[in-house]
Amino acid sequence: MASFNLTSSDPSAFTLMGIPGLEAVHILxxxxxxxxxxxxxxxxxxxxxxxxxxxxxxxxxxLLLCMPALTDISTSTSVVPKAxxxxxFNLKGITVGCCLSQMFFLHAASVMHSAxxxxxxxxxxxxxxxxxxxxxxxxxxxxxxxxxxGLVRAVLFILPVPLLLIRQPFCANRIIPHTHCDxxxxxxxxxxxxxxxxxxxxxxxxxxxxxxxxxxxxxxxxIIRAVxxxxxxxxxxxxxxxxxxxxxxxxxxxxxxxxxxxxxxFGQGIAPHVHIILADLYLLIPPMLNPIIYGVKTKEFRxxxxxxxxxx
Numbered sequence: 001m002a003s004f005n006l007t008s009s010d011p012s013a014f015t016l017m018g019i020p021g022l023e024a025v026h027i028l029x030x031x032x033x034x035x036x037x038x039x040x041x042x043x044x045x046x047x048x049x050x051x052x053x054x055x056x057x058x059x060x061x062x063l064l065l066c067m068p069a070l071t072d073i074s075t076s077t078s079v080v081p082k083a084x085x086x087x088x089f090n091l092k093g094i095t096v097g098c099c100l101s102q103m104f105f106l107h108a109a110s111v112m113h114s115a116x117x118x119x120x121x122x123x124x125x126x127x128x129x130x131x132x133x134x135x136x137x138x139x140x141x142x143x144x145x146x147x148x149x150g151l152v153r154a155v156l157f158i159l160p161v162p163l164l165l166i167r168q169p170f171c172a173n174r175i176i177p178h179t180h181c182d183x184x185x186x187x188x189x190x191x192x193x194x195x196x197x198x199x200x201x202x203x204x205x206x207x208x209x210x211x212x213x214x215x216x217x218x219x220x221x222x223i224i225r226a227v228x229x230x231x232x233x234x235x236x237x238x239x240x241x242x243x244x245x246x247x248x249x250x251x252x253x254x255x256x257x258x259x260x261x262x263x264x265x266f267g268q269g270i271a272p273h274v275h276i277i278l279a280d281l282y283l284l285i286p287p288m289l290n291p292i293i294y295g296v297k298t299k300e301f302r303x304x305x306x307x308x309x310x311x312x
Contacts, residue, residue, distance in 0.1 A: 013093050013094060013095050013096065013174065014093075014094050014095075014096065014099050014174045014175075014176050014181070014186070014189075015092045015093055015094075015174060015175045015176065016082070016086055016092050016093075016094055016176050016178060016179060016180065016181070017086075017092065017175055017176065017177050017178070018083070018086040018087060018092070018178075018179055019179060019273050019276050019277065020177045020272060020273060020276075021271070021272070021273045022273050026086070026087040027087060027088070029087060030083075030084055030087035030088060033080060033083060033084060033087070033280070033284065034080075034084060036284040036285065036287075036288045037076055037080040037084075037284065039288045040072060040073075040076050040284065040287035040288040040291075041073065041076070041077075043287075043288065043290070043291025043292060043295075044069040044070075044072050044073050044287060044290070044291055045069075045073070046291060046305065047065055047066060047069040047291050047294060047301075048066055048069050048070070049308075050301065050304050050305055050308060051063070051065060051066050051301075052066075053308075054304050056300075056304075057300070057301065057304060058140065059140070060123060060138040060139065060140060060142075060143045061123060061127075062301065063140060063143050063144070064116065064119060064120050064123055064143060065294055065298075065301070067112075067116045067119075067147055068113055068116050068117075068249065068290055069290070069291065071109045071110075071112050071113040071116065072113070072286065072287035072290055073287070074105060074109040075106060075109045075110060075113070075283055075287060076283055076284060076287045078102050078105045078106045078109070078180075079102070079106060079179065079180040079280070079283050080283075080284070082094065082102070082179075082180060083179040083180060083280070086179060094181065099176075099181040099186065100162040100165060100166070100181070101162075102180060102181045103161065103162060103165075103180075103181045103182070103183055103186065104158055104159070104161065104162050106180065106181075106283075107158045107161060107183065108154040108155060108157075108158040109154070110257075111153065111154035111157055111158060111204075111208050112150050112151055112153075112154040113253060114208055114209060114212045114253070115149070115150030115153060115154065115212065116147070116150060117212065117216065117246070117249065117250055117253065117254075118150075118212045118215045118216055118219075119143070119146045119147070119150065120246045120249075121215065121216040121219035121220065121246065122215075122219055123138055124219065124220075124223060124242060124243050124246055125219040125220075125222055125223055126138055127242060128223050128226055128227065128239050128242065128243075129222055129223065129226045157204055157207075157208060158204075160200060161183050161197075161200070161201075161204075164187075164196060164197050164200060165183075165186060165187060165190075165197070168187065168190040168191075168192050168194065168197075169190060169191050169192050170189055170190055170191065171189060171190070171191045173189070174189055175189070176189065177272060177276070178276055178279075179276060179280055180280075180283075182279065183197070183201055184197070184198070184201055187201075209254070209257070209258070213254070216250065220243075223239075223243065226239075227239045227240060244297050245293055245294060245296075245297035245298055248289075248293045248297065249286075249290055249293055249294075252285060252286045252289045252290065252293070253286045256278070256281060256282040256285060256286070257282050259278065
């Protein structure tokens with residue numbers, strides 16, 4: 001594929017390098033990038049389409065499936081198209097406004113996704129611990145309100161990130177060694193003091209992820225306590241099976257995310273291209289796997305997908 005080698009002529013713009021050290025294999029790397037992205041889009045749009053079309057799926061549980069589908073689409077779409085332009089056409093230039101916008105939407109979608117996982121844990125807690133009151137506690141309107149709260153929280157937490165960067169003086173060398181505008185990768189190009197950026201990034205990660213994981217752990221400790229009180233082993237298995245999809249989605253989201261963050265903060269000896277690949281996989285793997293997990297673990301949704309597939 002021809003390399004156009006086009007970069008922005010604007011001296012105030014940034015240059016995204018892709019994956020430094022692996023430029024020779026950018027085309028090969030683009031193949032799984034593109035494949036994961038397309039599978040993720042097809043899967044998440046299928047979730048939105050089937051739940052939207054089927055009146056029987058207009059329930060809190062399935063509305064909760066639509067929320068991560070939207071955040072997954074937002075997360076991958078904010079990064080992958082630009083990364084593919086770098087890999088395929090060597091289009092590395094990006095304006096400051098586009099860079100900060102990409103950063104904001106990427107991190108806000110990530111914080112929003114974490115809030116949705118907390119809401120899903122609460123949903124499972126009510127379904128198992130208070131099944132008779134489930135329909136009155138978790139209505140569609142209440143789910144929508146919880147989603148709105150998660151969105152507002154994401155905006156409030158992430159909005160200071162680009163605002164802190166706007167105030168920074170950037171050096172003449174505006175090259176970002178990454179496939180996308182990661183907060184700290186951009187901050188490191190500053191000629192000024194980025195201590196505030198580092199502290200805010202670490203505090204946001206610890207507060208958001210730590211607080212959300214604490215609420216999820218609390219929900220599941222109450223679920224496990226309620227399940228252990230049930231005498232029937234069959235009832236044990238049935239109750240826990242309702243949580244398997246949520247547990248799998250949490251593992252696909254938090255595990256690579258925490259691993260990526262830990263290698264960034266404490267893995268100074270790890271090669272830069274490994275950091276970048278881990279960060280990209282964190283943005284690609286969960287959006288691809290989540291719809292598959294829902295389809296395998298949620299029978300009613302799986303049946304509806306099968307019906308639409310047969311019609312097509």
